Amino acid sequence: MKPTNLRSVSASTEVSAGAAFSTPTFSWDDVVRVSQPEFNPNDSSNLRGFFDKIKACNRGAELQSEFLPFVVEDQIVGYIHKGFAENLRSFEDFFILSKDNCDGGKVMLHQSLKSADDRTRAVGEVIKCLAENELIPGIRNELFPVTSSYGAPVFFSLERAAAPYFGIKAYGVHMNGYVEKDKQKFLWLGKRSLVKSTFPGMLDHLVAGGLPHGIACGENLIKECEEEAGIPRALSSRAISVGAVSYSDIDGHRFKRDVLFTYDLKLPESFVPNNQDGEVESFKLIPVKHVANIIKRTDFFKTNCNIVIIDFLFRHGYITPECFGYLDLLQSLKSGDCS
Numbered sequence: 001m002k003p004t005n006l007r008s009v010s011a012s013t014e015v016s017a018g019a020a021f022s023t024p025t026f027s028w029d030d031v032v033r034v035s036q037p038e039f040n041p042n043d044s045s046n047l048r049g050f051f052d053k054i055k056a057c058n059r060g061a062e063l064q065s066e067f068l069p070f071v072v073e074d075q076i077v078g079y080i081h082k083g084f085a086e087n088l089r090s091f092e093d094f095f096i097l098s099k100d101n102c103d104g105g106k107v108m109l110h111q112s113l114k115s116a117d118d119r120t121r122a123v124g125e126v127i128k129c130l131a132e133n134e135l136i137p138g139i140r141n142e143l144f145p146v147t148s149s150y151g152a153p154v155f156f157s158l159e160r161a162a163a164p165y166f167g168i169k170a171y172g173v174h175m176n177g178y179v180e181k182d183k184q185k186f187l188w189l190g191k192r193s194l195v196k197s198t199f200p201g202m203l204d205h206l207v208a209g210g211l212p213h214g215i216a217c218g219e220n221l222i223k224e225c226e227e228e229a230g231i232p233r234a235l236s237s238r239a240i241s242v243g244a245v246s247y248s249d250i251d252g253h254r255f256k257r258d259v260l261f262t263y264d265l266k267l268p269e270s271f272v273p274n275n276q277d278g279e280v281e282s283f284k285l286i287p288v289k290h291v292a293n294i295i296k297r298t299d300f301f302k303t304n305c306n307i308v309i310i311d312f313l314f315r316h317g318y319i320t321p322e323c324f325g326y327l328d329l330l331q332s333l334k335s336g337d338c339s
Contacts, residue, residue, distance in 0.1 A: 023194055024201045026300060028284050031189075031203065034297050035290035047325045049296025053306035054332045060250025067255055068097075069106045070166055072119075072155040075148040079167030080107050081253040087135055094122045119156030127162045136162050138197040144170055145213040149339040150259065157213045167255035169337070170210065173221045174308040175239055175263040177206035177229070178288070179271070185288045185316065187309070188273055190228070190280040192302065199302040203294070206273060206283070207231070208260075208305070217241070217261050229283070230274035231265075239265040242315060245307045246336030259338055262308055264315075292318055307333055 033039065043049065068085055070078035080088075085107055088095040096108045113119045120143070130136045136159075143157035146168050163170045177188040188206040192199055209224040211217060218241070225236035242262050249256040273283045286294075292313055295306050311333050313319045319326065 024300070026201075028191070028282070031284070031294060031298075031300060032286070032290075034300075035286060035293045037289075037293070039293070040297060043293075043296060046296070047319070047323050047329050050306075050310050050319075050329055051325065051332070053295055053301075053303070053310070054247075054329070054335065057247040057249055057303050057307060058332075058335045061248070063250045064255075067167060067250075068104070070168070071106050071108050072146070075152075075155070077146050077148055077155060077168055078257075079255050080165070081255070084135075084165055084253040087130060088126065091126045091129075094126055116154060116156045120158075123156060123158060127159045131161075136165055142210065143213045144168065144210065154213065160210060160212075164254035164256045167257060169339075170256070170258050171217075172208065172210045172258065172260045173217055173224065173263065174205050174260045174305070175207040175221060175225070175265055176309065176312045177231075177265050177267050177273070178312075179267050179269055179285060181269050186285045187288050187291050187312075188229075188267070188283055188285050189291065190273070190275075191282050191284075193279050193281050196279060201281070203301045203305065204280070205305050205308065206265075207236075208308075211261075221263055225265075227277040228273075228275060228280055230276055231267075231271075235267070235271070236265065239263040243311070244338060245311050245333045246338040247304065247307060248336035257336055258304065259336065260304065260308055262311055264312070288313070288316065288318060 064079070067079035067081050069076045070080050085097055088107065089097060094110050094113065096110055097105065098108065099105045109119055113122055127136055131139050138161045140160040142160040144160050144163050145154040146156050146158050147154050149169065150171060158166060158168060179186045179188070190204045190206055192202050192204050194200045207221065207224050207228050209220065209228070211220055221239060222233055222236045225231035226233070240263060242264050244259055244261050246259045247256070291309060294300055295309060310329070314330060319329070
């Protein structure tokens with residue numbers, strides 16, 4: 001079947017970052033079918049589908065005025081929606097909402113919270129209460145560092161699920177696991193478990209994960225490789241750090257300010273991934289050119305994975321300067337504050 005006016009093939013239910021996540025109903029057969037060149041032979045050099053995926057991760061820039069700076073020790077560490085900030089007023093021993101006629105106000109921690117441990121404990125108590133009132137869904141019991149920029153001092157640690165509600169910088173590691181055979185490159189893709197709280201059943205990288213407090217990127221990647229794909233340390237330690245991408249996405253009260261550190265790992269042809277933590281339903285090896293088609297034509301991927309794979313396509317020569325919009329697309333891979 002060849003659509004005459006193909007825009008983007010969606011899963012049976014529209015899924016968007018920050019929304020209530022519905023379970024899509026596409027199969028690997030659907031993925032393979034739509035990835036074939038003959039499915040839409042006229043889009044080979046058209047970057048529009050890639051731009052659409054970047055845009056989907058960078059919504060709501062015009063809404064930033066609805067957020068208050070979250071300030072710790074005179075450093076802006078996040079942004080909190082004015083409506084969500086009202087939920088913090090009842091926790092006056094922990095949070096201060098100041099009104100400033102010049103800048104519109106800000107949110108601060110109470111001055112009695114001096115140490116990182118005290119702040120982590122106090123904010124954790126607030127988040128527990130907010131979660132019990134269904135104001136912060138999907139508690140992960142995983143702590144993210146709160147800092148003004150990567151490598152800067154950590155002011156305290158924050159529950160991962162609360163990160164977008166406090167608008168903190170969040171970091172992650174994403175790895176492209178690829179294979180070369182018959183002079184062609186293939187990418188291993190994962191299909192997320194249907195019981196995942198976010199993006200269930202969507203396509204994902206072979207390995208990806210958030211960067212918790214207290215662990216280095218490289219070590220975290222090795223841990224995720226073992227848990228998500230059964231890749232032993234002897235192999236995962238060969239992964240090459242290739243840079244970072246970033247995005248800034250506002251959706252309601254959520255403000256995602258994410259930086260993803262990217263890695264490539266060339267895998268042997270004989271390697272077959274084996275999920276260890278129950279978060280991946282299955283894997284499939286797909287030609288890189290076909291993966292590019294999946295991104296351009298569908299909404300099958302977890303949204304931020306698109307950015308990382310587009311970056312891979314640039315670096316491995318699948319997107320070239322002959323493509324109209326080349327530099328604009330390249331620049332858009334760091335649409336967020338990459339610091």
